[in-house]
Amino acid sequence: MNEVLGALLPIALGIAISxxxxIAVILMLLTPDARGSSLAFLAGWIAALTVVVLVVAILISPVTDSDTSESSPIASTLKLILGAAAVTLGVKQWRGRPRAGEDPVLPRWMSAVDSMTARKACGLGALxxxxxxxxxxxxxxxxxxxGAGGLPPAGQALAIACFVAIASCAVxxxxxxxxxxxxxxRAPLEALQSWLTAHNAAVMTVLLLTIGVTLIGRGIAGF
Structure with a gap:
């Protein structure tokens, strides 16, 4: 269990400080319906994380042996693929960063955050x-x-709960x-929003490259 939780920590933190x-939840908190939309966003966020991780863990568990989970070729191959994907996304993020003198460009949907209903906010959190x-x-x-950690069902449920809690802490x-x-x-949120907007590309690049390289290393070690 401790080894699985240790491996999950950097991944969860990578999601947490995305x-x-x-920025989206901060924008919601600066609107008149801050309470309803932000709580709905958080609910959608938690539900989506839980479903994705749970489904993958269930699918992976039957094809890995609990005594040799770390050397499972399937799990190791998946870690290599996901690590390479994270590195690729990190490089893409860095290449798309604003150049000197350019203002950061945020997604267009953020302009509609202040008029979102609770249902739409929940869907946005899930997306x-x-x-x-x-x-x-x-x-x-x-x-x-x-799924490849060789944990019993109760242990997997605890690991998923810990992962979702850490991944949701920043939001x-x-x-x-x-x-x-x-x-x-209000004032700290506005300051944090400005900082995140300016440094979005750098933060995500470092996170994705670090986690990607770690996953690749774990995948190689499993063969």
């Missing part, structure tokens, strides 16, 4: 967690890690903070 979902290529790659890696913290002290949170 700038785009965090950013479970369909966004960067987070989907990392979630698949987490599912492979859990969940401002939502919960806004519930407790909405006025005090």
């Amino acid at each position: 700038p785009v979902p965090l 950013l967690a479970g369909v966004n290529p960067k987070n989907l790659t990392l979630s698949l890696a987490a599912g492979v890690t859990i 969940g913290t401002p939502v919960l903070g806004n519930l407790l002290a909405p006025k005090r949170m």
Whole structure:
């Protein structure tokens, strides 16, 4: 269990500090319907992460041996593929960064965040967690890690819960903070939004390259 949790930690953190979902939830918290939309976004985010990781873990478990999970060719191959995908996404992110003097360009859908209903916010949270290529790659890696970890069902459930909790902490913290002290949170949220917007490409590049290389290393070690 400890080895699986240790392998999950950097992957979960990679999802947790992904700038785009965090910017989206911050924008929601600065709208009149901050409570409803942000809570719906968080619910969709958690549900999508849980479903993706759970499904992959279930699919991987039957084809790996609990006594030799670390040397499973299937799990090792998947780690290599997902690691290469993460590195590719990291390079693409860096190449698409704003050049000197250019303003960062955010996705067009962010302009509609302030008018989103709770249902749409929930769907957006699910899309950013479970369909966004960067987070989907990392979630698949987490599912492979859990499924190939040789854990019993209860252990897998605990590992998934820990992963989702860590991966959701950055999105969940401002939502919960806004519930407790909405006025005090406004200035820090605006400052954080500005910083994340300016450094989105650099943050994601470092995260994806680091996690990608780690996955490739674990995949090679499994053969």
